[in-house]
Structure formats: structure tokens, C-alpha cells
Amino acid sequence: MGIRVLVADDHGAIRAGLVMILNNAEGIEVVGEAADGATAIRQATALRPDVTLMDVRMPGVDGIAATRELVAAELGQVLVLTTFDLDEYVFAALRAGAAGFLLKSVEAPRLVEAIRLVHAGEGVLAPQITRKLISAFATAEPPRPAGPPEPAGLAELTDREREVLACLGEGLSNAQIASRLYIGETTVKTHVSRVLTKLDLRSRVQAAILAQEAGVSR
Structure with a gap:
């Protein structure tokens, strides 16, 4: 179909x-x-x-x-x-x-x-x-020490899910994430789905924005 x-x-x-x-x-x-x-x-x-x-x-x-x-x-x-x-x-x-x-x-x-x-x-x-x-992220003011807490759900991510989130923040595709983390694309899709669910997000683009704003990196 x-x-x-x-x-x-x-x-x-x-x-x-x-x-x-x-x-x-x-x-x-x-x-x-x-x-x-x-x-x-x-x-x-x-x-x-x-x-x-x-x-x-x-x-x-x-x-x-x-x-x-x-x-x-x-x-x-x-x-x-x-x-x-x-x-x-x-x-x-x-x-x-x-x-x-x-x-x-x-x-x-x-x-x-x-x-x-x-x-x-x-x-x-x-x-x-x-x-x-x-450009928007590059010109944004750096977070202050007494800034807002991490987004809800971020602490619930496993180490692997956090790595996947960081990759999303870099704009990587599923194939690129699979190559970066040495895992299969099907596994990547599963991790992405779990990340979106735990962070209550609707799309991987939203996840990328959150990763950038929260400073999530590998």
C-alpha cells in the first residue's frame, strides 16, 4: 500500500x-x-x-x-x-x-x-x-546556574536513550544514529519512540529542539 x-x-x-x-x-x-x-x-x-x-x-x-x-x-x-x-x-x-x-x-x-x-x-x-x-541556538543566552530545572522526563531516560536524544539534537537520521551508536535501525526507532513518549513530545524535531535547549550531548 x-x-x-x-x-x-x-x-x-x-x-x-x-x-x-x-x-x-x-x-x-x-x-x-x-x-x-x-x-x-x-x-x-x-x-x-x-x-x-x-x-x-x-x-x-x-x-x-x-x-x-x-x-x-x-x-x-x-x-x-x-x-x-x-x-x-x-x-x-x-x-x-x-x-x-x-x-x-x-x-x-x-x-x-x-x-x-x-x-x-x-x-x-x-x-x-x-x-x-x-542561528537561534547560537545566539541564545547560555543557561544560568539558577535557571529552570531539566525538562520533565529527561531524568527518566536511560543512558542509551539520552545518547539517542543527543543524536537527534545534532539532526542525525535513524541510519546515521545507528552508525554512530553501533546499533540497528530498528533499535534506533524503538529508542526514538521511547524518548518521545517519556518526554511527552510529538515529533523528533521537537526532541531535537529540546536536546539543544537542555544542552544534552554525548
Whole structure:
């Protein structure tokens, strides 16, 4: 069975173009379309897509709010695709649980690859977005000794799970983590799932942000 995708974008021409690209890709099937966030939520609830391709700026319920609802209800992965790479959109989407963030200028092959990666449990970020995140962490004030306590659940991680979290913080894929830690990819997936559960996170991108903010390293 192919990867079932829901396309949510308020611009009909853009939506039609995305649908055409994806329906022509091997192993991907567009099962529904939505022109706003509220419709995207209804469609995802009814159709249970594997991945929702979500625009940010839509009338009524926007893509950020829709992403938050879909992720909370475990209605598949969400890949945000937008014209805008403004910081507030990037961080809001990732904190809402999006598994990735791409710009609409992305080439068709890269978009198809991103959907496959997100479906496989990987995180995907446009190069421009990665640079923004790195810059944000690089310019952030260092934590103070009397700062806030470690995030809830961090102390519950095993040594191996903490190593996996550190690797997520470096933006490594499952294959790269497996090579770094000398374990199988299936084992990596199990550890990632446990890390997300213990930290009450919705995506590996959220885990990467937490790892950076908490200073988790190997």
C-alpha cells in the first residue's frame, strides 16, 4: 500500500500542482484535499492519511492550529509547506509537532523524498530553516546556574536513550544514529519512540529542539 497523503492549501492552483506531483510519484496517493485548516482536520479525521502536507496561512483555522490538532489526535505526520520562512512560522509549526518544514520553492523530487522520509519517521527541514535554528541556538543566552530545572522526563531516560536524544539534537537520521551508536535501525526507532513518549513530545524535531535547549550531548 502506498503512502496516503492529504494536501491542505488555500490556493487552488498550488493545491492542484501539488496533487499532480504527488499522484505522479511512485508509491504515493493523494486521498484528500482541503482549502483551510478546519477542513483539513475533518478530512484527516475521516481519511486517516499517513502524511498531511500543510500550508501555514489559511483562512479560519490556520495551518499551525490544524497541525497541533492533527498531531495531538495522532492523525498521521504533518509536513508544513509554505511560501514564508518567517521565524514565528518556523518555530510555531515545529513546536506544534510538525515532522518537517519546507518552502514551496522546493523541487518536486525533494518534496516527494521529504514525504517518504516523514512517513518513515524521520524529520525534514529546508536548509534555510536549519540555518535559522542553528542561528537561534547560537545566539541564545547560555543557561544560568539558577535557571529552570531539566525538562520533565529527561531524568527518566536511560543512558542509551539520552545518547539517542543527543543524536537527534545534532539532526542525525535513524541510519546515521545507528552508525554512530553501533546499533540497528530498528533499535534506533524503538529508542526514538521511547524518548518521545517519556518526554511527552510529538515529533523528533521537537526532541531535537529540546536536546539543544537542555544542552544534552554525548
